[in-house]
Every structure is written in structure tokens, then in C-alpha cells.
Amino acid sequence: MKQLALAGLTVITVGAFGWYRGGDDAPAGITGTVKFTGTPPANPKIDMSEEAACAGSATTDPVVTVSNGNLADVLVYVKSGLPPGAAAAAPTAPAVIDQHGCLYRPRTVAVMVKQPLEIRNSDPVLHNIKAVPKKNRGFNISQPREGMKTTRTFTTAEVPIPLQCNVHGWMHANLAVLDHPYFAVTGPDGSFSIQGLPPGNYVLEAWHEKLGAQTMNVTVPATGNATANFTFSAK
Amino acid sequence: MATTAATLDQAIHHAHVDDRSFLRKYVFSTDHKIIGIQFLIMSLLFLALGGLLAMVMRWQLGFPGQAMPGGGVLPETMAPGGVLLPEFYISLVTMHGTFMVFFAIMPLLVGVFANFLIPLKIGAPDMAFPRINMASFWIAVPAGVLMVAGFFVEGGHAGAGWTAYAPLSAMPEMSGVSLGQQFWCVSLVILGLSSILGSMNYIATIINMRAPGMTWFRLPLSIWALFITSILVLLAIPILSGAAIMLLFDQTIGTHFFLPADGGQPLLWQHLFWFFGHPEVYILILPAMGFVSDIIANGSRKPIFGYHSMVFAIVGIGFLGWIVWGHHMFQSGMNPTLGMTFMISTLFIAVPSAIKTFNWLGTMWRGNLQFHVPMLHAIAFVAMFVIGGLSGVFMAATPVDIYIHDTYFIVAHIHYVLFGGSLFAIFGAITFWYPKMFGRLMSPFWGKVHFALTFVFYNLTFWPMHELGLKGHMRRIYDPSEYEFLQPLAPTNRFISIAAFLLFAVQLIFALNFVLSWFFGQKADRNPWKDTGLEWVPPSPAPHGNFDHTPTVYHMPYEFSHPHATEDYVPQNRPLEGQTRPAAAPAGQ
């Protein structure tokens, strides 16, 4: 009984810490926005006319998504500078990637080592999900029906792991596996937020599948957020 | 000479004193009969497993996308919520073929009956190399274990078909399967070693250990068939083993025999596989033809019609088996000029097949047909083998093959040959020789019930597959409802599935009859079928060492209804009326 109580207490503590660390009023972190200047490169065309279930979902492959000058689908993560032992346990909540309208949503998804990645199929057609990583074990699985879910985990940090569907050759996604929880992916508004970092100096990297990577040195104060804004432009 | 026969009969009453331990007698036995029974139990288990996999496939084909009853026990990687995944389905396709060909039909025909019958039927005490014989069984066991284990490794079991066409089989990144395919290769190499050891033994035994008077043309047709089969095994299996090792190296150590990006050639795999594979097809039917010949002569109470033609037909089929492999590759991209050559050689297989069929009919003509269970299965073999043989003509004709290649027509064809042919012969042979193995008869009533139900459900299952093929239904597809032109065939597919479930279910009758007769069957006397073969000379079951006294052979097999004999059969070790000495006895006897 005592052990049970202790276990319960541990769960509550860890849970609270996780919530606290993830909260907006976290003592330290990095926030910022990723911008894009200039004319975005044209995205490749997709012809979905032959796939009735998805026809009309999109006419181009959203490799570069810019709205109001904000760049989406950029992975921002702490590349170096973490003190030893800063890496926490992997979150148990899965990261989710959905296949909807014969596109991966989101385009870029990041998980921590051992954190589950849930792959969903919201289309009434067959998708297969093929990953050919260099450091992790690859897989090639199928989801023939709508509503199917498959969960995968990864053992080693690796950025990026391309995901693809061979039934719909245009379908691509980027998976990032990191050995710490200090990462984020920009949404349509280009913003990101990495919370719970110990104060210190870090190298932050912003990675985009087509536009490449940029790094920036950031100093995180004891309380409050440091700001890091990246700007990509057409090459 | 009558005195010789009498002393011989007397001598047989004295069985060997057998002081071997249990382990030596039943587990690590060098007795060919025990090894045959060990192979029988192993291969019947694989037959059941292979059948079970087929049932799971038939569920998906009959009821695509619906949760399989009881499928919930399968893990997420095979059938989440009981609904099969495509990758599991193609593993089922692959492993159904692999288990049936390599672990069920082939050992049933060769491992079981070559072992059990050869020494008994040629009048020898055992095989030429009994320890090698024991090794051949105990090498097959780990091969089987490894092949089953492939289902439980990450990435699932091999999924490139039993033919394992490269590059799909050679490239884990394309198939999603790595360990499973490697297990498949290693298992077949190990099993190949078992087959090579066995066949070497059978050949040596038949050549060297025939009883006095057992000349080549006095050999029963079952032994002739097993002899030619063993030669095919000895020559064909090393090709498969070599190809499987090359495939394994392509997957694991970076060779590229079959990978075109690095200068390899995918068609090389097909040539190697089918250069083995077509003789293999005859390995899977020739012994069955031999058993059926023995049983039909017995059931007709007549000598086999055209014995010499039958022998030459066996030899002819064995030879043709080596020059027809290209007919599996008409649409493969091989030079189309070769298509003509292979078409002609393939069509010629019809000739020895026709000789055999008509000689079986000739044997039954004006006979005194005894419809015992083995005879029923033998007649069914002839009836079904004819269908399988005739459907083969369609795909041998290259223009028609363009259309029906890789469709259910091929599936129907192979099942008419391997199930309608080989498996009916196996059911017949097991029933026929069961008393010599276990000393008891299988229940004739339940045998007939099993036969009748199997015959009906078998045809209901496989006959409509011809129609599927003619409408263009591809084989090895997980969900035919994806294609508009296949959607009208859905009711046929469902019908086939239900027939297949019933077919599988009635095999339980055979399983129960097999197991229960072992303990409760009617005790068999020495020669329950009143047959002429030497295997009926020793008591049932035959003791260790088989014969107390080496029998002498006086005449050809199948001396039934001899006009001057008092009984309607004259065993090979008894002279015919008026015969005084064993004609053409080997020198030195």
C-alpha cells in the first residue's frame, strides 16, 4: 500500500512537472518566428485525379508553405549546449502524423527517442508508410483502411528521416528523432516555442527540408524567454 | 521350390530380438520405418499448418476487409482488430506455398514413403546408410522450426511468394521484410541438405540392395518413381541451395547477383529457381503416380497395364522436367524466341502424362474393382490429375499464357495437380500402408466419409478458380474488390472461400481417423490388401530389420488374377505356377 502511494505520488509529481515545464509561464525557454522573404519556390504539381478518394485535396505538394511571410514546417531544435543530464524522460504522449487527403499532416513531425509516433490514416484508401533511416531500424507498413493507427518508436537521434507512401508517390513527410525534448515545429504562423530549458548558452538550429538549415547562438536567461527569429529566403 | 517358400514363411515368424533403448528406437532411430513415420508426423503437421494459412487467406479473399472470426488473437503487425494487413497476406501467400511444397507434399511423398517403402519393397533390411538417413530427418527438424519462427520476427515473414522473385526478395528496403526472408533462405538451405542426404541414400539403396531376383523391371512402379524422383532431388536441390545462398548474400553482405543497379540480373534468379523448380514439380507428382499405380493394380486385381511404358513414361517425365523451366518465364522478358522452344518441350509433357493416364484406365479395364479407401483415392487421383494435366496445355500454349499467366487459372492448375493429384495419392498411400506402419487398419467407414467429402469440397473449391483466371483475376492480390473488372467475381470468391473452409474442416475426419486408428483400429494381418509386394511378407507392423530371411523374387510385380493361380494374387516372393527358379536372378545368388 505504501509502495502504491509512493508510485502514485511519483506519477503526480512527474506529471505536474511535465505540465509545469510545458506551461506558458515556464521560467526559461526560447520563442520565435520563422520568416520567409522573397518569392517562395513553386511547389511541385500533384495530379490526384486518378485517386477518387483524394481528388481535389491539393494540386501541389506543400514542400514550402508560406503565409503572410511566415514559414511553416520548420524544425527548430537545440543542437548543442545542453548541460549533461539535461535530457528528460521521453514523453509518453505520442506525436501524431495523419494521412489525410493523400497528404501527410503535418509535413514535419518530431519525436524524442522512445517517444511513440502515432501514424493515422484518415483516408478510405491504402497508404503504406515507408521509412528508410540510416541509424534507426527502417519499416514499411501499410494501412489499408480508414481509421487505422500504428505506433512506432525510435532508438537513436536522427534528423531527418524521410517518410513516404509508395501508393501515392507524391506523399512525403519529414520525421526528426531527437535525444532531448527541446524541439518544436513551426505552425502556419511560423512561430515556435521551446520551454523548460536550463539557463545557458545554446546553439539552435532551424531545419527545412528544401530551404536547408540555419543555426543561431541563443542565451537562455534564468527566467523568461529568449527570442530567436530565423529568416529563410529563396536560394 | 515350394519348400523354399514354406521355410521362408516360417522364418518370418521369428522376429528380431530388439533390445534398443526407447530413445534409439523411436527418437534417434536409424530404422527406415521409424524415420518414415517421423517424417509422416512432421509433414502432416505442416500440412495442417499450410492449410490453416490458406484458410486465413481465403477469409480475406471471400470477405475482404472484414474482421476474421478469431483473428483478434493475431498481433497488431499481422491483423489489427482481426482485419488482415496486406503485408501479412503476402506472407501467408508465401508461406502457404513454402510449407506445402517443401514441408508437406515433398516430405510426405519422398521423406515418408521413400524411407518406409524402399527397403521393404525391394527386400532389404534397411537403407544403405541408416545413420545418414537418421541425420536427414534430424536436419529437417531445425529447418522446419526456423521456417515457422520467421512469423515472429520483426518485419514479418518472407513476402515475395514461394518463388521469392528477386529483386523484391533481395531488397529489404523494398519488401519491408529483412529477417523473415533470411530465415526463409537459411531454412531452405538446411532442408536441402536433408533432401540431398535422403535422396543419395535412396539411390544407393535401390541400386545395391535389391533382393535376389528383384531385377530393374521387376521393381514396383512406386519404387521406379521414387528412384527417378531421388535422382531429380539430388540434381535439383543443390541449385536451389546455391540460389538461396546467393539471395541471402544479396540481402546481408552486399553482393548483387540479382540487383540490377549494381550490375546484377533479376532474371538470373528466375532461371535458377525454375531450373530447380520444374524438376521439383515432378518430384511432387512422380511418387504419387507410383503409389497410384501400385494401388490401382491392387484395387483392379489386375497386372498394371503396359508396365514398361509406365517405366519409360516416368523416365521421360523425369527427363523432360529439365528442359521446360522456361515455360514459367514466357512473360518475364526472356528472349521471346526461347518461348517457342520451351512451348514445344512443355507440350510434349502431355505425351508421357497421357501414356500414364491411359495405362491406368487400361489397368482398370475388365478388372474386378475393389473400392477400398486407397483405391477410391487412386481413382480420384486419375480423375483430378487429368484435369490438372489438361489445364496445363492452356498455359503451355504461349499465346494463351500471355493472358492467363499469373492469374487464378494457374492457381487452379497447380492445385489440381498438387492437391487433386499428389494429396489424393498421399491419402490413398497413407491408408494403404498404414497397417504396415502401425499394425492396425484405418477405419474404412470414416475413410470413405472423408474421401467423399474431400472430393466434393475439393472440386467446389478449385474448379471455380479456372473461371476466376479466365476473367483475368490476378493471383496473390490482397483485395480483388479494388478492381472494377473483378468486382462481379466477388460472389465466386465467397463461394470458393466457404467451400475451402468446409474442405479444411472435413480433414479433421482424416486426422481423427489417423490418430484413433493408431490405438483402436482393427488389427491388421500380414497382408490386409492381398497385395503382391514384398512389404507384405513381414508381419504388420514390420519388425526392426524387416525380413528374417532375405526374400527371393520370382516375377514382376502386380501378378493379380493369374489364370493358373488358386488365389487372385501371387506375391513376388512366390513362384508363379510352373515356374521353378527365379528367372534372371542376379549373378552370385
Add this chain to the structure above:
Amino acid sequence: MDWMLPPAFSTFAPDIDRIYYVILVLTAIAFVIVEAGLIWFVIKYRGRPDRKAYYTHGNATAEIVWTAVPAVTVVVLGIMSGPIWNKVKGRDSVPADAMPVGVRAQQFEWHVTYPGADGALGSADDFTVRNQLHVVVNRPTVVMLTAEDVIHSFFVPAFRLKQDAVPGMEIRVWFEPTQTGRFELACAELCGLGHYRMKAFVEVHTQEDYQRWLAEQTQAAATQ
């Protein structure tokens, strides 16, 4: 049980169907002879206690007859089949005026490359469309068949055409459709977990419709 073949819409399909029906008739005759003989013997010679089987070891004439008849039959079948095979698959059989189309099979898609307005593959106006093969009625098309990764098989049941696509090889295969409409194209060689869904369609146009479609495609390519 329906032994009829479905309707066919290519120039060589009737030849293939004809040889099929010839074989169907021949095998049906053999089938009836053997099965009827078997049933007849089973009934007529069923065992009775007073019955004694006729003792014979065979008959040379019978052996010769049932060796020779099948041998002659299969030679005839071979002679009938050869020219049709050559017409469809022979290396020199592709009509000179055939319109070239590139088909690249890849897990689990068909990429069809069209020659564009100049009618020749390998030029700048080529364009590639996924899972759609557009051809012209009554005009031969030659498919330059390649495979990207593993072996696939190009199968159009309505044209009675099947040809494996092998990585590392370019195989030329031709057909001439005889009717406009849409026909299904399937992969007939197990190529992986998505094999069952590796499907496309063949759209057979009139010459005018094809030109219209071609113009649309070229326009779409230009605006990109």
C-alpha cells in the same frame, strides 16, 4: 462455370482467344473420354464375388495409339501457337508506325511518359502522368516498359496483354486497341505490400480526343 473469355479490344486478342477455344475443345474431348471411361469402368467392372479380372500385361497397339495421338495433337497446337506468339511478343513484331509511350513501373505506381507534340520520346516536350495511359484507337502503341525497383507486370486484360517489367531492362511491347473507352491496367507480378492496388487505367481515345487531351496536358505543363 463460364468458360468464355471476357470481351477483347485489341487487334491480336481474337487470335489469342481463338487458340484458347481450340485448346478448350481439344481438352474437353480428352476430358470427356477419360472421365467418361473412368466412370464407365467404375460401374461396369465393379467388384463382385464371382468375377475374375482379365489377366493381361498390356497391348502394344494401344500403347502406340495413345502415345502418337497426343504427340501429334501437341505438335499441331505448337504449330498453331507459334505465329500468334511471334505476332504479339516477337522482337520484330512492333509495327513501325507505333506511337511510343514510356511506362515506368515503380512500387506501386505506373508513370507514363508521353512523347508530346513531336511524337518522339526523349525530347524536351515529353511529360509524365501518373497511372493514366492515354492511347489512340486503331493505332498501334508501343510501350517502352521499364521498372524502377522490383519486377512488376503490365497487364491489360481487355487487350489480352501481359508483360513483366524488369528493373535493368527495357522491354518493348505493343498493342492496337480496337475500341474507345476506359480499360483497367493491373500489376500482375507480386511486387510488395501495395501490389494489389498497383492499378491504372488505359483510356482509348479517338485521334481528335487524344489531340485535345494532349493539348490540355501540354498547356498544363507550360503554365507550371
